[in-house]
Amino acid sequence: MLRALRHVAHAQGMQEVAAHAGLRRESLSRAHSPKGNPTLExxxxxxxxxxxxxxxxxxxxxxx
Incomplete structure (x- = not known):
């Protein structure tokens, strides 16, 4: 699921998705990295x- 969400975020633009989610792009990228472990929030x-x-x-x- 994390991999699919990462593809969606890339397709829609990481910067734009991060801004709408209230996150920094770097934090979003780190959370969705192969070793990432994003919180439910x-x-x-x-x-x-x-x-x-x-x-x-x-x-x-x-x-x-």
Whole structure:
């Protein structure tokens, strides 16, 4: 998921996504590097800046 988000940020422009997310471009690049470990807050900010959202849904099958 992190790799896909990095591709979205690059496609939309790292500087622009970082600005909309309230981050410095360097911080965004570091968070999305192969060894990056962004916080949930950072992840949600970047998703929002890219026009995306994270959703959690209940599985159709429930374990017994």
């Amino acid at each position: 950072t992840l949600l900010a970047v998703l929002s800046a890219a026009g995306l959202r994270l959703a959690v849904a209940q599985r159709e099958e429930h374990p017994a």
